[in-house]
Amino acid sequence: MNDCHKESCNGPHSALLAPWLARLASWEPKLPSSYHPQVMTTILFNAFSFLQKKLKARDLPCINAPLDVAEGTTVEDLLAQMDLSPGDVEAVFVNGRVRPVDTVLTDGDRVALVPPGSPGPYRLLLGMVGKNKN
Amino acid sequence: MSKLLRINTREKTFVFEEPREELAGLGGRGLTSKMILDEVPPTCHPLSKENKLIIASGLLSGTATANSGRISVGAKSPLTGGIKESNSGGLASQKLAKLGIKAIILEDKPEEAGFSLLIISKEGVEILPADEYVGLGNGETMKRLWKKYGKRQGVISIGPAGEQRLTAASIHFADPNGRPGRAAGRGGLGAVMGSKRIKAIVINDTGAGRIPLADADAFKKANKRWAEILRSHPVTGQALPAYGTAVLVNIINEAGALPTKNFRSGRFEHAQAISGEHMAELIEARGGKTKEGCHPGCVIQCSNVYCDSDGKVLTSGFEYETIWALGANTTIKELDDVARLDALCDDIGLDTIETGCTLAVAMEGGLIPWGDGKAAIDLVGKVATGDPVGKIIGNGAAFTGRAFGVDRIPVVKGQSLPAYDPRSVKGVGVTYCTSAMGADHTAGYAVAPNILKVGGDIDPLKKEGNLDVSKNLQVATAAIDSTGLCLFVAFAVLDTEDGVQTIVDLLNAQYGLSLTPDDVVNLGISILKNEREFNNRAGFTKADDRLPDFFKEPLPPHNTTWDFTDDDLQQVVQFS
Numbered sequence: 001m002n003d004c005h006k007e008s009c010n011g012p013h014s015a016l017l018a019p020w021l022a023r024l025a026s027w028e029p030k031l032p033s034s035y036h037p038q039v040m041t042t043i044l045f046n047a048f049s050f051l052q053k054k055l056k057a058r059d060l061p062c063i064n065a066p067l068d069v070a071e072g073t074t075v076e077d078l079l080a081q082m083d084l085s086p087g088d089v090e091a092v093f094v095n096g097r098v099r100p101v102d103t104v105l106t107d108g109d110r111v112a113l114v115p116p117g118s119p120g121p122y123r124l125l126l127g128m129v130g131k132n133k134n
Numbered sequence: 135m136s137k138l139l140r141i142n143t144r145e146k147t148f149v150f151e152e153p154r155e156e157l158a159g160l161g162g163r164g165l166t167s168k169m170i171l172d173e174v175p176p177t178c179h180p181l182s183k184e185n186k187l188i189i190a191s192g193l194l195s196g197t198a199t200a201n202s203g204r205i206s207v208g209a210k211s212p213l214t215g216g217i218k219e220s221n222s223g224g225l226a227s228q229k230l231a232k233l234g235i236k237a238i239i240l241e242d243k244p245e246e247a248g249f250s251l252l253i254i255s256k257e258g259v260e261i262l263p264a265d266e267y268v269g270l271g272n273g274e275t276m277k278r279l280w281k282k283y284g285k286r287q288g289v290i291s292i293g294p295a296g297e298q299r300l301t302a303a304s305i306h307f308a309d310p311n312g313r314p315g316r317a318a319g320r321g322g323l324g325a326v327m328g329s330k331r332i333k334a335i336v337i338n339d340t341g342a343g344r345i346p347l348a349d350a351d352a353f354k355k356a357n358k359r360w361a362e363i364l365r366s367h368p369v370t371g372q373a374l375p376a377y378g379t380a381v382l383v384n385i386i387n388e389a390g391a392l393p394t395k396n397f398r399s400g401r402f403e404h405a406q407a408i409s410g411e412h413m414a415e416l417i418e419a420r421g422g423k424t425k426e427g428c429h430p431g432c433v434i435q436c437s438n439v440y441c442d443s444d445g446k447v448l449t450s451g452f453e454y455e456t457i458w459a460l461g462a463n464t465t466i467k468e469l470d471d472v473a474r475l476d477a478l479c480d481d482i483g484l485d486t487i488e489t490g491c492t493l494a495v496a497m498e499g500g501l502i503p504w505g506d507g508k509a510a511i512d513l514v515g516k517v518a519t520g521d522p523v524g525k526i527i528g529n530g531a532a533f534t535g536r537a538f539g540v541d542r543i544p545v546v547k548g549q550s551l552p553a554y555d556p557r558s559v560k561g562v563g564v565t566y567c568t569s570a571m572g573a574d575h576t577a578g579y580a581v582a583p584n585i586l587k588v589g590g591d592i593d594p595l596k597k598e599g600n601l602d603v604s605k606n607l608q609v610a611t612a613a614i615d616s617t618g619l620c621l622f623v624a625f626a627v628l629d630t631e632d633g634v635q636t637i638v639d640l641l642n643a644q645y646g647l648s649l650t651p652d653d654v655v656n657l658g659i660s661i662l663k664n665e666r667e668f669n670n671r672a673g674f675t676k677a678d679d680r681l682p683d684f685f686k687e688p689l690p691p692h693n694t695t696w697d698f699t700d701d702d703l704q705q706v707v708q709f710s
Contacts, residue, residue, distance in 0.1 A: 046384070046388065048381070048385055049373055049376075049384075049385075093389065096388060096390040096691055096692060097389075097692075114385055114388075115368075116368035117368040117373025117374075118373070118381070118382070119373065119382060120379075120575075121562075121607055121624075122554070123625075123628075124561075124592060124603065124628070125559050125561040126385075126559065126592075127593060127594060
């Protein structure tokens with residue numbers, strides 16, 4: 001299959017297509033100068049333990065919930081937007097890793113908030129302890 | 135001075151004995167492991183008369199110390215062939231301590247069929263025929279014993295699995311409601327109790343006096359501080375009472391470490407359905423209790439009572455490990471089915487972690503379909519009837535894997551792995567490999583700031599730092615397991631400057647000692663050395679400190695692999 005494909009690329013057709021392909025590669029859309037896109041970042045949001053109860057009481061979806069945030073939003077911004085204080089959250093998972101609060105969220109990120117109170121040495125073993133000091 | 139109670143199960147005789155000097159300062163796991171090293175031939179068959187079952191209360195048990203009602207059960211394990219300490223809550227530890235009994239030692243082995251019942255009270259010991267209880271589950275056994283001997287007695291019993299001497303058999307301890315939701319689950323110690331033909335032990339502390347305290351004022355002061363430490367911490371004061379240990383389901387799933395479908399993935403798509411948050415909602419809607427202590431004087435209250443949709447009690451002590459083993463690992467997503475399986479395990483007397491891994495291996499082998507809760511309930515039920523398939527299941531994951539030709543068997547030293555995939559939480563994987571107990575999460579549970587010389591920022595997906603953290607956790611855990619304190623106190627001790635010192639103050643005030651935190655560390659180290667020594671003499675080598683090879687496969691979602699060498703791991707078991 002690969003060989004066949006390779007052959008056709010080097011064949012007579014490719015010579016005809018080449019200028020078109022080159023133009024396609026350098027194509028830039030010409031948009032009106034008034035166009036300012038509101039770029040959104042969509043994350044998959046979860047909150048656990050007491051936070052689940054707290055956010056549910058405020059009608060904020062927090063179980064596998066798709067959530068749109070503005071581009072450049074950090075974890076800290078997200079907490080502020082949800083009116084959560086630093087004491088409400090011990091650790092924030094971004095894509096399954098405990099990350100600092102200044103982490104910038106990108107499209108498709110999976111984000112989960114964990115309040116203080118995770119039992120076991122897992123607070124330590126998962127790197128929650130001391131991650132967000134100060 | 136507390137005494138040792140030796141019971142000869144063949145002659146049906148007993149003797150109270152002053153502990154020799156080197157045992158006098160030991161309790162709980164420190165005592166069971168030292169006595170097994172000294173008294174049990176390491177090469178013996180675990181079900182032979184040479185093995186001993188040692189049930190020891192902790193050093194602080196029986197006093198007013200909050201959360202000091204844990205008990206240690208030790209023997210040579212029929213599951214691993216190595217030393218075992220299995221730890222439980224329930225009523226027994228405090229009552230034994232109040233009766234002035236440091237440990238019960240079941241020795242020798244009857245030649246004839248038939249089981250006995252032990253009644254231990256201030257008056258002495260009775261060894262009675264247990265015919266009327268033979269074949270009963272732990273629930274009915276405890277119910278009848280409370281009816282006959284009075285409510286709130288300490289009861290230690292085995293179910294049909296222990297009677298059949300199956301290697302996944304657990305030993306159960308009556309909780310404050312007389313339910314068998316508390317167990318010395320791991321390592322098949324129920325089979326050892328079955329081999330001694332003891333169906334149950336009733337511990338009646340009526341008329342027992344208070345435990346003598348060398349310095350009552352200092353004790354009172356330290357105990358007040360101790361209760362404050364536990365109550366003011368977010369884990370022990372709030373999260374555990376609200377959600378139980380099952381609060382971990384979502385967190386460990388998020389970390390990509392919730393072993394799913396026999397350790398194929400670190401995430402279970404139905405984690406929310408079996409989560410602690412969902413469980414708490416169901417308990418609130420259906421009746422039941424989100425919080426309950428496993429012994430009097432517990433201020434953490436991590437246990438619970440879970441009901442079905444008609445409000446009928448399904449199970450109690452419904453824990454994270456159990457929910458994972460019987461849920462995510464088998465891909466059973468109906469929490470009620472998981473609860474029914476837990477209740478069956480408690481009644482038949484089976485370790486829930488071992489049984490969950492066994493069910494997954496049985497599913498792997500095509501015996502029942504993946505995720506089929508009803509089929510799993512039928513299968514586990516067969517263990518009680520003596521059905522040959524039940525005997526296979528009741529012997530655990532490694533045995534079942536052989537029976538059904540499966541090559542994916544998650545065990546270390548023959549014991550099933552608990553609820554954290556070692557590829558995503560490498561520190562706990564190091565503990566699975568290097569603990570003398572076989573794959574065991576509680577072997578490296580405790581954390582104390584002055585013991586833990588590593589920083590807080592551990593990367594769970596990398597090797598760095600995880601050998602040290604596992605070693606320190608294992609030392610601290612061994613020490614805590616000697617005190618009778620619940621391991622969950624460690625969460626609060628981690629975050630409290632004077633946490634360890636307060637435990638030391640309690641011990642000093644009770645026994646008139648002048649221990650320091652360093653002595654506690656040294657106690658932990660000496661326990662680990664004793665346990666290792668027993669296993670060495672039994673024939674274990676560094677080749678036994680390995681995970682199965684399939685853990686070299688990448689685990690989604692992080693796609694990390696198990697990459698520790700034998701030599702890496704041996705650093706953990708070296709003590710200068």
